[in-house]
Amino acid sequence: MSTDTPPPVQSNKLVEVVSGITVRLAGDSGDGMQLLGTQLTNTSALAGNDVATFPDFPAEIRAPRGTRAGVSGFQVQFAAHEVHTPGDTLDALVAMNPAALVTNLSDLRPGGLLIVDEDSFEAKDLKLANLSTNPLEEPWTENYRLAKVPMTKLTRTAVAELGLSMKEADRCRNFFAMGMVYWLYGRDMDATMRFIKAKFSRLPEVQEANERALKAGWAFGETTELLGTSYQVEKAELPPGKYRNIMGNQALAWGLMTAANLSKKELFYGSYPITPASDILHELCKFKNYGVCTVQAEDEIAAVCAAIGAAYGGSMAVTTSSGPGIALKAEAMGLAVMIELPLLVINVQRGGPSTGLPTKTEQADLLQMLHGRNGEAPIPVLAAQSPGDCFDTAIEAWRIATQFMVPVVILSDGYIANGAEPWRVPDIAAMDPISIEHPTEFNHGDEFWPYARDRNLARPWAIPGTPNLMHRVGGLEKQDGTGNVSYDPDNHEKMVKTRAQKVANIARVIPPQKVNGPESGELLVLSWGGTYGACHTAVTKAMDAGLSVAHCHLRHMNPFPANLGEILSRYEQVLVPELNMGQLRMLIRDRFLVDAIGYNKVQGKPFSVSELLDKICEMAATESNKLCESKAG
Amino acid sequence: MSSELPVLKASDFASDQDIRWCPGCGDYSILAQMKKMLPDLGLPQEQIVFISGIGCSSRFPYYMNTYGMHSIHGRAPAFATGLRVTRPDLKVFVITGDGDSLSIGGNHFIHMLRRNVDVTMVLFNNRIYGLTKGQYSPTSPEGQVTKSTPMGSVDHPLNPISVALGAEAGFIARSVDSNIKHLAATLYRAAQHRGTSLVEVYQNCNVFNDGAFSYAQDKATRADTTLELEHGKPMIFGKNRDKGVRLNGLRPEVVDLSTGISHDDLLFHDEQADTALVHILAKMRHPEMPEPIGVFRDVEKGIFEDQVRGQLNTAVEKKGAGDLVKLFASGETWDVE
Numbered sequence: 001m002s003t004d005t006p007p008p009v010q011s012n013k014l015v016e017v018v019s020g021i022t023v024r025l026a027g028d029s030g031d032g033m034q035l036l037g038t039q040l041t042n043t044s045a046l047a048g049n050d051v052a053t054f055p056d057f058p059a060e061i062r063a064p065r066g067t068r069a070g071v072s073g074f075q076v077q078f079a080a081h082e083v084h085t086p087g088d089t090l091d092a093l094v095a096m097n098p099a100a101l102v103t104n105l106s107d108l109r110p111g112g113l114l115i116v117d118e119d120s121f122e123a124k125d126l127k128l129a130n131l132s133t134n135p136l137e138e139p140w141t142e143n144y145r146l147a148k149v150p151m152t153k154l155t156r157t158a159v160a161e162l163g164l165s166m167k168e169a170d171r172c173r174n175f176f177a178m179g180m181v182y183w184l185y186g187r188d189m190d191a192t193m194r195f196i197k198a199k200f201s202r203l204p205e206v207q208e209a210n211e212r213a214l215k216a217g218w219a220f221g222e223t224t225e226l227l228g229t230s231y232q233v234e235k236a237e238l239p240p241g242k243y244r245n246i247m248g249n250q251a252l253a254w255g256l257m258t259a260a261n262l263s264k265k266e267l268f269y270g271s272y273p274i275t276p277a278s279d280i281l282h283e284l285c286k287f288k289n290y291g292v293c294t295v296q297a298e299d300e301i302a303a304v305c306a307a308i309g310a311a312y313g314g315s316m317a318v319t320t321s322s323g324p325g326i327a328l329k330a331e332a333m334g335l336a337v338m339i340e341l342p343l344l345v346i347n348v349q350r351g352g353p354s355t356g357l358p359t360k361t362e363q364a365d366l367l368q369m370l371h372g373r374n375g376e377a378p379i380p381v382l383a384a385q386s387p388g389d390c391f392d393t394a395i396e397a398w399r400i401a402t403q404f405m406v407p408v409v410i411l412s413d414g415y416i417a418n419g420a421e422p423w424r425v426p427d428i429a430a431m432d433p434i435s436i437e438h439p440t441e442f443n444h445g446d447e448f449w450p451y452a453r454d455r456n457l458a459r460p461w462a463i464p465g466t467p468n469l470m471h472r473v474g475g476l477e478k479q480d481g482t483g484n485v486s487y488d489p490d491n492h493e494k495m496v497k498t499r500a501q502k503v504a505n506i507a508r509v510i511p512p513q514k515v516n517g518p519e520s521g522e523l524l525v526l527s528w529g530g531t532y533g534a535c536h537t538a539v540t541k542a543m544d545a546g547l548s549v550a551h552c553h554l555r556h557m558n559p560f561p562a563n564l565g566e567i568l569s570r571y572e573q574v575l576v577p578e579l580n581m582g583q584l585r586m587l588i589r590d591r592f593l594v595d596a597i598g599y600n601k602v603q604g605k606p607f608s609v610s611e612l613l614d615k616i617c618e619m620a621a622t623e624s625n626k627l628c629e630s631k632a633g
Numbered sequence: 634m635s636s637e638l639p640v641l642k643a644s645d646f647a648s649d650q651d652i653r654w655c656p657g658c659g660d661y662s663i664l665a666q667m668k669k670m671l672p673d674l675g676l677p678q679e680q681i682v683f684i685s686g687i688g689c690s691s692r693f694p695y696y697m698n699t700y701g702m703h704s705i706h707g708r709a710p711a712f713a714t715g716l717r718v719t720r721p722d723l724k725v726f727v728i729t730g731d732g733d734s735l736s737i738g739g740n741h742f743i744h745m746l747r748r749n750v751d752v753t754m755v756l757f758n759n760r761i762y763g764l765t766k767g768q769y770s771p772t773s774p775e776g777q778v779t780k781s782t783p784m785g786s787v788d789h790p791l792n793p794i795s796v797a798l799g800a801e802a803g804f805i806a807r808s809v810d811s812n813i814k815h816l817a818a819t820l821y822r823a824a825q826h827r828g829t830s831l832v833e834v835y836q837n838c839n840v841f842n843d844g845a846f847s848y849a850q851d852k853a854t855r856a857d858t859t860l861e862l863e864h865g866k867p868m869i870f871g872k873n874r875d876k877g878v879r880l881n882g883l884r885p886e887v888v889d890l891s892t893g894i895s896h897d898d899l900l901f902h903d904e905q906a907d908t909a910l911v912h913i914l915a916k917m918r919h920p921e922m923p924e925p926i927g928v929f930r931d932v933e934k935g936i937f938e939d940q941v942r943g944q945l946n947t948a949v950e951k952k953g954a955g956d957l958v959k960l961f962a963s964g965e966t967w968d969v970e
């Protein structure tokens with residue numbers, strides 16, 4: 001692609017080649033840190049690195065400026081090899097103010113690069129951050145490579161000729177910081193220049209100012225001695241194909257649209273805004289010309305009910321929420337179980353209970369999804385493992401829903417939802433279609449039985465408008481076959497068992513569970529959902545260190561894959577790391593009588609690789625912890 | 634088209650299910666008038682869907698030989714909204730009660746009305762909870778003694794017509810279970826209306842709240858206690874059509890027509906009036922005033938599903954039909970060899 005910006009990556013300075021970098025950008029929630037992080041992610045992916053991100057922001061829209069509560073961060077790891085997490089410790093931290101510095105410093109590795117805007121360390125800034133002294137003047141700074149950059153003044157100077165107000169000029173400060181970071185890691189500025197042009201096309205002065213700030217930041221890195229060495233991260237070896245960056249919520253939306261396409265259905269999406277699920281609604285709203293019909297309902301209950309109404313009419317019906325909203329949807333989900341219609345319910349989990357930690361991640365809704373309804377109301381549950389995997393999970397869930405005539409739950413979480421990774425663009429033409437049949441004729445002599453069963457125990461999906469097949473569905477127990485209301489005790493038990501068997505039968509069509517690592521051994525790490533990256537990375541490191549460890553990552557939470565029990569029996573110990581108090585562990589113990597050990601964290605934060613590795617070493621390195629420490633660390 | 638359709642009878646709309654309402658329940662009359670009215674719509678059974686919530690009234694779909702869904706408490710409007718948006722070819726009825734739609738379902742009730750989804754909603758109002766055996770409802774009068782209000786209800790009752798007006802509903806009507814001609818005609822008009830049409834039906838629960846509306850039901854008294862609204866006509870009522878309603882300032886008052894007051898002095902009913910008059914009608918309650926029955930309001934306005942689907946069509950016109958292959962290849966992509 002042609003460019004009118006200077007070739008940026010040919011620095012005259014010393015360039016060190018490294019295999020990967022973890023950097024966090026932290027500032028006030030109005031400073032544009034999320035934008036900066038997204039740009040760095042895209043640019044790094046375009047450069048051929050594998051990337052993983054972790055945006056972390058406060059629940060308050062604008063917490064008081066400069067305070068610790070208002071700090072917004074964006075972490076990205078980019079590497080010349082496959083990465084599955086946004087990284088544990090930071091190689092570099094950019095802190096735009098004192099509050100951002102003190103709340104993020106503990107994650108910076110000793111000797112790491114710390115870049116601060118020294119203009120933001122005035123007395124008033126320190127006071128806002130609740131600091132009595134200037135941290136930059138304290139001895140701890142010797143542990144890091146500290147670069148004090150007058151970013152505010154330099155940005156003002158760079159945009160001085162454009163006649164912007166001071167406030168407008170200062171808003172370009174994030175692009176100055178971006179320029180420095182781009183210089184530091186040899187990033188190409190083209191994509192960001194295109195972004196600036198598109199975003200500020202109606203504000204030419206602002207566009208010009210941001211471009212200047214970006215270039216000035218880059219030039220600052222190149223011309224001063226302050227940042228020292230720059231780094232180069234080679235392209236990662238990924239499977240061949242066309243790639244793009246994708247975020248979890250976006251991938252879910254695109255997966256839903258693809259599932260609709262594969263099943264030749266209109267997508268109906270009923271939703272009510274809730275963090276961190278709202279971006280699925282925002283994404284789907286853009287695609288009305290794809291036949292995506294979205295309704296922002298008056299509440300969570302109406303959202304799921306409207307979806308069920310659409311399912312009754314024959315559409316692909318979806319509703320999404322997070323834990324508190326799912327709690328409200330529970331009764332209607334039970335109705336969907338009872339009337340046996342396909343429906344997707346997506347839970348993008350966040351910290352709970354109740355309102356909990358809206359912008360932080362947790363995995364604590366597993367039991368809610370499995371059991372959070374009245375009566376015996378089994379629902380299949382699938383969990384996505386990464387941003388890109390949300391796409392495939394959505395399609396598989398819809399396949400199951402229509403094949404078995406059941407509502408299906410998809411579990412995601414805030415970490416996956418807002419995280420991004422390179423995604424290999426799939427070939428839709430090569431995907432198996434999802435075939436759906438709506439009956440048009442009697443299925444029982446000269447009658448239509450709405451609760452007749454096929455070999456999956458699924459009932460026929462006859463839709464209104466079909467002559468002669470008029471029938472009534474509802475939440476009252478139905479007589480087997482005819483679908484008439486029935487209070488017969490034996491019939492009720494039969495129907496309860498049939499609904500349960502129908503869900504259990506799904507285990508026949510899902511692929512057998514795979515294990516990464518040795519087929520048997522000392523320790524099996526059993527994980528699910530968004531902890532995939534950290535668990536995979538930790539187990540891989542442990543295996544490299546010679547430990548007898550394998551990793552089994554579940555997508556199918558209900559029913560479990562048919563071979564799971566057999567897998568569990570092959571290992572001496574089973575470790576179940578979860579961002580909850582042990583929900584999968586409880587199920588595993590209950591279902592398989594395996595004495596699984598939990599590793600549980602409920603801090604609103606994802607696992608770090610190192611903490612998992614420590615636990616694995618503690619359990620598996622029976623002979624020598626030294627081996628573990630020396631090779632895995 | 635319609636000439637090709639077989640002519641349906643009321644019995645064609647009856648399902649094979651036994652009806653299990655209490656003997657003497659007003660619901661029977663509403664069911665009968667619905668079945669009687671439906672053939673006049675000229676629609677085959679398969680194009681009609683009845684959706685209900687929970688309560689005695691909400692068993693209604695099981696008794697109809699149409700498509701139907703007996704859903705969950707108070708949420709029928711939401712199910713109906715999802716169905717209408719995706720299947721505008723279907724005729725959708727919502728069957729609900731005063732507890733179902735005004736208490737637990739109050740939220741969905743107002744939102745369906747303000748969105749103006751093309752649904753005909755029949756609200757069976759018996760001023761009591763029947764299925765849960767006799768607790769007071771949002772329309773029970775203050776002071777009503779029930780199982781849950783042994784010292785009398787202290788809640789101020791909700792007036793469904795006023796709530797519907799507040800939600801800017803396009804079609805609002807009221808009828809009475811025992812006034813079968815009026816009921817059938819009102820249901821027919823509601824079903825013909827494009828947009829949400831609400832019919833409140835005074836319905837007798839002879840087990841838990843017998844006679845709550847006897848003044849409006851009894852043939853002997855109803856001519857004097859109710860006022861049949863007729864578009865463009867003066868408001869006259871009474872067995873001998875000797876009483877009228879006129880406005881005194883902003884207050885309605887009953888006048889005796891035998892004293893020389895002319896028809897021109899009376900209030901004239903205007904179904905399209907977007908004025909305070911319709912609110913005044915909604916507040917006319919027995920025994921101070923005759924209670925209006927018939928169509929309070931009938932105005933056309935934008936229909937929710939038309940607009941939702943219109944946006945889908947406009948998007949296709951502007952951007953062309955969506956192409957996932959193009960979408961996935963859009964934006965910043967790169968190739969790995």
